[in-house]
Amino acid sequence: MGQIIGLITGILFGFLLQKGEVLRFEKQVGFMLLKDMTIIKFMFSAVLVGMVGIYSLAGAGVINLSLKSTNVGAIIIGGLLFGIGWAVAGYCPGTSVGALAEGRVHAIWAILGMLVGAAAYAEAYPALKSSVIGWGNYGKITLPQVLGVSPWVVIVAFILIGLGMFYWFEKKDL
């Protein structure tokens, strides 16, 4: 049952990624060169809508959060490595698969590279676990917890920042 739900969710996600034109190397790298904000418009729209939905339903007790740990050292080093590889490949893990489907055949090399990267990480994991991954672990925390405010204060702030950015992108034709 989980697999069927996953497949349907993935089909809808892939459909929306393709319609939003975010699967393209040109859009991904175009953002990194700060020339084309399509992927940021897409991503922030999703996040702003999602945070309202998630916190409304979590507040009503319908769903639970599923947070990832805040391992500061691992996230900073891993995040930078991700960014370096992302600029070269022009795809992230989710978009690579969809890009291949819309005809960007070179994405297959990025996907094969990702599999090799995953295998290398599995080998390196024991050494990393006893070093980098332990550097600055603050556990599963949220911004409202850290700031000591209601989540809705943070959500309203994000929405205002997001709308301001969207206005600026459109004004500058980015």
Add this chain to the structure above:
Amino acid sequence: MNLSLFSSRWSPYAAGALVGILAVLSVVVTTAVLDKPKYLGASTTFVRAVGFIEQSVAQEHVAQNVYFNAKKIKVDWQMLFVAGVFVGALISSRMGKTSQLETVPPIWEKRFGPSATRRAVGAFIGGAILMFGARLAGGCPSGHGLSGNMQLAVSGLLALVFFLIGGIITARMLYGGQSWDK
């Protein structure tokens, strides 16, 4: 605003907002049906997929690997989700007539030339580095970027900021200084 299934593109704001709704629905449905919330994510699937491949040649080695054991090599919700992305993008690009055969993207070609081999090597190396980084960071732009930030997770915001810093600096070094026509 045209949101016909056959139109070539949707506004990124509209498509993104619909992804936000999809992400919330996914959590609601999986909580109700599977009793466990599934937030969107993609990169763990690459670990499981390569685990399956390695199992076929070195079963013992995989069985002893701590990381593969922690992530459990299985065909699960997320692996079908990633497969679904392929199917969904295929359907959308066919319906909107936006499929395009591309072996070397234009920005890459301007900098590194038309060689498909050179592009393949670049994409492969880039893919390997980014996946190692994503696993170390604990997620990719789906798991951290979308799902983490929707939950207002500190880890999601921190990861997204460093994804962007790494990407922007590297892209500028690699492709900066090109003339740009959108």
